[in-house]
Amino acid sequence: MTTISTKHEWKTIPLRYVCELNPTIGFDGLEDDDDVTFLPMNTVKSGYFIPNADKFSKYASSYNVFEDGDILLGKVTPCFENGNIAIAEQLVGGKGFGSSELLVSA
Numbered sequence: 881m882t883t884i885s886t887k888h889e890w891k892t893i894p895l896r897y898v899c900e901l902n903p904t905i906g907f908d909g910l911e912d913d914d915d916v917t918f919l920p921m922n923t924v925k926s927g928y929f930i931p932n933a934d935k936f937s938k939y940a941s942s943y944n945v946f947e948d949g950d951i952l953l954g955k956v957t958p959c960f961e962n963g964n965i966a967i968a969e970q971l972v973g974g975k976g977f978g979s980s981e982l983l984v985s986a
Contacts, residue, residue: 895985903986905945905975912937917976921964924952924982929966939977946984947975955983 895901910916915933923930929952946952946968954964968976978984 899951900986902944902984903946903950905947907936907945907975910936910973910975915972917968917971917973918943919952919976919978919982921954921956921979921981924954924964924966924978926963927966929968931970931972933972943977944980944982944984945975945977946982947971947986949986951985952978953983953985954981956981 912935914936916936916939918932918934918939919929920932923932948968948971950968952966952968954962
């Protein structure tokens with residue numbers, strides 16, 4: 881039996897120790913008829929997302945929230961296995977809503 885040693889050993893730690901998961905985001909100043917970014921799971925791909933916007937009132941109470949700079953990760957199979965992840969950038973109003981299938985990391 882051969883043992884291979886490497887110079888770099890990776891340490892596994894829980895994700896919650898290196899980022900904030902599902903952060904709280906304020907939407908002060910937004911009116912019900914203001915447009916915001918909305919991302920269903922099928923719009924988040926490997927490294928990018930397909931932009932989509934709709935009225936704030938439609939999503940304000942029942943979806944995950946995120947803002948520019950947050951990391952969006954598909955958390956259900958097969959999206960997680962396919963590496964469906966994107967950085968939230970150039971969002972309408974700098975903030976958005978997404979499917980409950982998304983894990984948001986600030």
